[in-house]
Amino acid sequence: MDMMKGEQIVAANLTDWRKLAQGLHARYVIDDFGTGARFVAAVGSAGDTLGHHPRVSIGNGYVDLKLVTDDAVYRDDEGTEYIVEWVTQQDVDLARRITEIAADHQLDADPASVSDLELGLDTARSATIAPVWAALLTGSAEAQGRGTPGDEIRDATGRVPNLWFGDADEHETPRQRFHIEVYVAPEVAGQRIAAAVAAGGTVVDDSNAPSLTVIADQDGNEGIVCVDVSAAKKD
Numbered sequence: 001m002d003m004m005k006g007e008q009i010v011a012a013n014l015t016d017w018r019k020l021a022q023g024l025h026a027r028y029v030i031d032d033f034g035t036g037a038r039f040v041a042a043v044g045s046a047g048d049t050l051g052h053h054p055r056v057s058i059g060n061g062y063v064d065l066k067l068v069t070d071d072a073v074y075r076d077d078e079g080t081e082y083i084v085e086w087v088t089q090q091d092v093d094l095a096r097r098i099t100e101i102a103a104d105h106q107l108d109a110d111p112a113s114v115s116d117l118e119l120g121l122d123t124a125r126s127a128t129i130a131p132v133w134a135a136l137l138t139g140s141a142e143a144q145g146r147g148t149p150g151d152e153i154r155d156a157t158g159r160v161p162n163l164w165f166g167d168a169d170e171h172e173t174p175r176q177r178f179h180i181e182v183y184v185a186p187e188v189a190g191q192r193i194a195a196a197v198a199a200g201g202t203v204v205d206d207s208n209a210p211s212l213t214v215i216a217d218q219d220g221n222e223g224i225v226c227v228d229v230s231a232a233k234k235d
Contacts, residue, residue, distance in 0.1 A: 006230025023068030085147030
């Protein structure tokens, strides 16, 4: 099934959902665990009907859902096909159904609170070091390149954050190589950045904002606030 482009996701008008990194994310507010369990059971039944299921997490006061297709088809400019993790039509169809189920259960969505965490590692030798990180993070060589045409590490079970590799020149001077990437809903990105600055952080690079805003702490360690603007509604 073909991966969906950002403008197609916007056109789907999924009010409860936000596109973060590779998938669609939603959070529903619950009063107690039993309410969440009944909701998830209904979602599971709907998934059985459609032949597709979300990744689910239940916590104190919330149910978090992620929809992503493991075998979406991506075609590059030359027409070469890759199997990747991404949003497809089946994710959109199930997202719409889950929104209906939430309404039936009288649950409110809190789309601004969704978030997703990934790791970034700058290197000039991703193909060389990726097997080490695949083994270390997941215990499986199959995690290298899973769901991406590159060397990125993705755990099929979602136990650990994805690790992607950024291009970097070889160098001898010690420098930060790892950084955290925090994907947030578009409507709260400014608030998240302001909170980090108020806590003592510094914006060191906003040349790609609002997609990417690099924040440094007082020791110079960097993190990135990320927004998928391609799938965000325009004001």
